[in-house]
Amino acid sequence: MVMEIVCPAGTPAALRAAVKAGAHTIYCGFADETNARNFPGLNFDRTEMREGIAFAHFHGAKVLVAINTFPRAGDEAIWHRAVGDAESCGADAVILADIGLLDHAARSHPGLRRHVSVQAAAANADMINLYAVEFGIRRVVLPRVLSVPEIAAINAETEVETEVFVFGGLCVMAEGRCSLSSYATGQSPNMNGACSPAEHVEYNDQAGVLSARLGGFTIHRAAPGESAPYPTLCKGCFSAGDKSGHLFEDPVSLNAEHLIPQLQKAGVTALKIEGRQRSRSYVAQVVRNFRAAVDAADAGLPMPEGMMAQLSEGQSSTAGAYRKTWR
Amino acid sequence: MPQSSPTIPKFPALPAVAMRALPLAPLSISMTAYARRVAKSHPGLFRRLGVHDHARFVLDPTDLPFVICLEPNGGTPRVQVMRGPGEGAARIAGPLAALLGLVHGAFDGDALFFSRDLVIEGDTAAALALRNAVDDAELDLSQEIAAMSGPLAAPIKRLIGFAERRTGVSLTRPEEVGAW
Structure with missing residues (x-):
């Protein structure tokens, strides 16, 4: 069976580009703090969501709505409304992280398929099976900290479908547990839907040296000709004593396209591409590439040559934890 | 391992120098009229x-001797072409071909940022909103020019197509090559 390509869309145009490029499934979110890509100019209002889902369905693709931040105390109704609206817009599933919201969705919208977001950091079979028993979840998006044998071990012990990231931005932390951004800006991806919110980011180009500041702190300087990273603390380059370096992680992107046959053998159902903040050009290129790769894997053919390095952060890529040499 | 980015064509130096003599006031008036036409056909962009x-x-084509100051003005845009750095909430700078490629969806903004072909300064949130709004609008600037040209539309389209093939600059919205 062909593995499912789950593709990001930050705008209706990106959704259409993904469908046309051959995505089996598209994930997207509403234009508010209920989704973890809450950036200016991105996401869908209710009408756009309804129309986008209708367009995808007409062409045989599915749409998953990410409502994957953690509801703020006293404001749970915003997140509850998002789940209800996703269902009435015709979503094929919602992607949720918060246990309370999963419980609400299971009780109030039992016919709406539920997936566990990567933000829940569900990294072992016991936890995943608990989500299945308690909230009837059908799929889990695994955190980007697992090796291929670990993913195979999870699949051997659960009936829940697994979805894994194969391309795009890479977090150094277990998802849903990182508050680095909030130390510098007061806002975190988990609560506000934005890591390094754009209104706290400032760039300055002086004689070709690009300085990036986050919340007033300089977190990176790129020399002339050196590639620029995203302005996140985890990819920052810091100096201490007489040493300078990327304290947490080098600015690289995940690219696991060559591991697709192994992930298929490990029992993975769906391959997820990161990047709802990216353009329709990115979406179309990445989807075409991965669609060709999964079709080749299904036919037992060699993986096509990769074409996506230039789309990667730092213009570099890594297989990340899938080929883990560290613990 | 770092990889080289696609080559962004640069505007030829000699014509760029000659463009210093362009009268900027009429250019600003025509570009404002053009922007208002685009605004009318793409109201979602402003939403x-x-x-x-x-x-x-401030849109700064770094290979041209002027900058373009764009005020969306809630859907009734104003454009001012001027020499010098220009002042605004946000500055988006790069070769003209990179800026046109972004508008037409031929390039990815983040990829141009990673490769340093695109520089953003000032209000990053405003710049990001503009980039995302333009990307969603699926603009075709040549189509808009042709639509303004009455009986000259067909030859203008052919001329633009010829210029695009010769220069490698994205002057039209590329056709989406896909699975269907």
Whole structure:
């Protein structure tokens, strides 16, 4: 069976580009703090969501709505409304992280398929099976900290479908547990839907040296000709004593396209591409590439040559934890 | 391992020097009329700008001797072409071909940022909103020019197509090559 390509869309145009490029499934979110890509100019209002889902369905693709931040105390109704609206817009599933919201969705919208977001950091079979028993979840998006044998071990012990990231931005932390951004800006991806919110980011180009500041702190300087990273603390380059370096992680992107046959053998159902903040050009290129790769894997053919390095952060890529040499 | 980015064509130096003699006031008036036409056919673009729909953007084609100051003005845009750095909430700078490629969806903004072909300064949130709004609008600037040209539309389209093939610059919205 062909593995499912789950593709990001930050705008209706990106959704259409993904469908046309051959995505089996598209994930997207509403234009508010209920989704973890809450950036200016991105996401869908209710009408756009309804129309986008209708367009995808007409062409045989599915749409998953990410409502994957953690509801703020006293404001749970915003997140509850998002789940209800996703269902009435015709979503094929919602992607949720918060246990309370999963419980609400299971009780109030039992016919709406539920997936566990990567933000829940569900990294072992016991936890995943608990989500299945308690909230009837059908799929889990695994955190980007697992090796291929670990993913195979999870699949051997659960009936829940697994979805894994194969391309795009890479977090150094277990998802849903990182508050680095909030130390510098007061806002975190988990609560506000934005890591390094754009209104706290400032760039300055002086004689070709690009300085990036986050919340007033300089977190990176790129020399002339050196590639620029995203302005996140985890990819920052810091100096201490007489040493300078990327304290947490080098600015690289995940690219696991060559591991697709192994992930298929490990029992993975769906391959997820990161990047709802990216353009329709990115979406179309990445989807075409991965669609060709999964079709080749299904036919037992060699993986096509990769074409996506230039789309990667730092213009570099890594297989990340899938080929883990560290613990 | 770092990889080289696709080559962005640069505007030829000699014609760029000659463009210093361009009268900027008539250029500003025509570009304002053009922007208002685009605004009329793509109202969603301004909705997507949200709170930034009255910001002033400095678009800086670094291979041309002027900058373009764009004020969306809530859907009734104003354009001012001027020499010098220009002042605004956000500055988006790069070769003309990179800026046109972004508008037409031929390039990815983040990829151009990673490769340093695109520089953003000032209000990053405003710049991001503009980039995302333009990306969603699926603009075709040549189509808009042709639509303004009455009986000359067909030859103008052919001329633009010829220029695009010769220069490698994205002057039209590329056709989406896909699975269907």
